[in-house]
Amino acid sequence: MRFIEKFDKPFTIVYLLLLILGIMAVYSVSNSTDITVFYKHLFWIGISITVFIMLQYIPIKVIFASSYLLFALNITVVILLMILQNNRFSGIEEITIFSKGFLKITFILFLARFVSNRKFEINSIKIIVMSIVSVLIVSYLLLVQYCPGNAIIIILSMMIILYLSDMKYEHLFFVISLFISFLIYPNLFIWIPFIIIFIVCLYILKANIFVIISGIFCNIISGLLSPYIKTNFLIDKIRIMMNKGDVHGFGWNLLQSKIAIGSGGFAGKGFLKGTQKGLDMIHGQESEFIFSVIGEEIGFIGLIIIGFLYFMLLFRTIFISNQIRINFSKIIALIFSTIIVSEMIMNIAFSIGLLPFGDVLLPFISYSGIYLLTSSIMAGIINRIIVNRLDYW
């Protein structure tokens, strides 16, 4: 196979276009503030493209085989680093960021391999329990380390995996309801009607009595546990995360981001002509608030371009997904592309204040070495799967 044939043209072009958009946006920010950020971004783009290419030479079988091991290793490293960090060891921050970033990928590989295992029936209780437990562990680890957005991505990806693996709706609903109960429990006026609706839905979906009873039981457990977990540290940590940085913190940045986006108008102020960034108004404008630069300089057209490019990735994957012979690959490709799109949506929603999670960045565009790398790894694996879609093991 020639080198050029190792790349799916539509997918790779969209991937490269997004990288170029990122380069332009980061240049626009760093041009008026700190140009070294731009050089660092270029360096990470180089590394990401190299990794993207290298992944084309790694067989899917190797990824499949190593998925459990990778996940176990990653979890161990994250926990170890957490303990070390609590003991105030220094110089491990970089490793912590990397291990947290990779957790998303290794978890999806692990879960995809788990559910695609033909030995298990997708609707079996074993799958459900295992998924929930693993998700809880991973999302807990991320939450504790100020990554609530990534924790949500983890939960979302698990649900999408189960959904795409043809899990029965009642089981899927069962799993989702546990998280909803966890979130809304202390407010009984919402929680009790929710439980009633839950029972009615399960009844309509013709779930058997065992599922209904265990569903109610699990929901109550989830609800009752939630205050302890939420009040003890999670809420505090999320609050701290949201207020990190300066005293004006999140509110100020958000206002400035909204102003930047709103003042961009339909066609934007023009490349490099954004005024908000020139004044260094927004903390983190090259990373979590990168969309405010795009929104200000290219305007509403920028949003359309971004949406189009990301949905092209998802569409391309879905379009060829039925041709993928290996079930594991199929799940991986679909999950990775939906994750990329959901990160894009979450980040844009964050930029205008609809979501409070600033740790989810715009894949391929935001300046953040590790984020660029993990996104490129996902893109690389998707490309590898698309190109080799007709292969069996």
Place this chain on the structure above:
Amino acid sequence: MMQKNRQIVLFCLFILIFVILSFIIFGYQVLNRKHYTELSLKNRIRMSVSTAPRGKIFSEDGVEIASVHYLYALFLDVGLVKHDINTLKEIARISEISVDSLNQLIRKAKIYGQTHILLVNGLDVNRLSILEENANLFPDLIVRRTAYRNYPYKELYAHPIGYVGNINNNEYGDLKNSGYALSDFIGKDGIEKYYEEYLRGQNGIQYFEIDETGRMIKEINMENSVNPIPGNDLYTTIVHELQLYVDSLLNGYDAAELIIINPNNGRVMTLISKPSFNPNIFIYGIKKDVWDFLKRNENSPFTNRVIKKGCIPGMIFRIIASISALNENKIDTLTEFQPCTGSLLISDEEFRCWSEHGQLNLLNAIKYDCIIYFAQMSIKLGLTDFLNNAERFNIGQITGIDLNNESKGFLPDINYFNQRYGIDEWGNPEIIRFITGTKDAEITCLQSAVFISMLINGGNLIKPYIVDSLVSANSGKLLYKGEMKKRNIGDINNNALLFIKNALINCISSETSIIPGANIPKVNMGGFLSINNEYSSGSDAALCLFYPNDNPEFLMILNLYNIENPRYTVTSTGRKILENYLESINAIH
């Protein structure tokens, strides 16, 4: 096994979410674009009023007696300050004011729509470094380089120049439409107050870029940014060398007043009022004990005694009485009364003279300052004639000097006597005490100077002035020139004036002068000494000296209070001052 339709449902779900998101952003970017564009313009810049440096004040000989220097001031941005108690406590701690007064300041600023509150003037290095180190903790505190008034000679010019202080509520209420800010300084007294509109300059409007913490990064030029226009430079008529010398002579006294004036045109050469104060305290704050000390001082250091403190007229009234009696033809220059035997009984009241002078005419009565002579002359003159003439000489009226709150002194009328002593219950003794200048009247040092000027310049009432000129700091254009204003006293017997003037010359330079200590040999000079309570433990003395006899250009009125051995003290002090002046104009070597 994987169903295609689930993938399509998922895809459509994502598309739907994205479309909703797009609609929201469309709302921001297209429908509300104008609003956010305005916000983006407004948000990245912050307006700030920059205080205009006040105009400098110079002495006649070109010494900068009120200057401007730049210091760091601490301001609070009212728009940014968080209203939780901890923040306020912290700000109050740094600015060393109480939380209550901080709250009051914030409320006041909000009422008047002011964006900044001045917390500390002239930040010291310690606090400045603390603030710089913790800049990100206090985004609402702004350290700004600000022009301050400075009085390099401190107490020396506190009274003629006055002082500036923070604008207070009443002043701000009156002046807010004239471009004043709550953090501004305003002239409170003296020249600073009288010439406020010339000295203040115009505050500038500057625009600053701000960062995400709200801190100003750098100044940017906007269409409507205005640089502060410095106030105009003011040149006084005060002679610095003379003022400095006189001040050094008067330093030891409890209370003293001195004015040196050119009797021909009214230029004030020296103006000193003791005790004095350091006017810089109103700018940088003052320790409470120092403030209490100044406030409790019964000689009121903050009062410019030369123009505000009325004192017993003494010799001035006796001179007025003499002129009046001559003018009304009640006496002539040779008229004699009962000889002075040290005391005289009038209406059962004994009047005592400080010595036994024997038979006297008017010339000698003035020379020896004989109360017995003046008492008898007062009865002959009568109250009405005296009052008429005193009014004609502008006694009991302000002189019109260009300083604020000048006192009128006190010149009573008949009604006053009726009220004070009861109708028909007062008579010659009261009239004598009043006309000889020992009771029931007050006259300021400045009024004395103006009256004596009239006497020695040939009957012209002058309007004294202390500001020579005002010069625009930008263009160097002359804005104001202080000029001689005088009016002739009119139908007064010129011979009478001349006679009294000669009597005053005789007072000093005659061989039988009672104040030989004041005389400078070979110098044509005149004057008088008037002493109150001479034989009690602390007496008050007033000395008048003028030079030269023909067309005088130097007139000094010196009042010293609560001094021992007044005859020697006041005359030697006065002579030294005149000698210094003569040296400065090379009249003697």
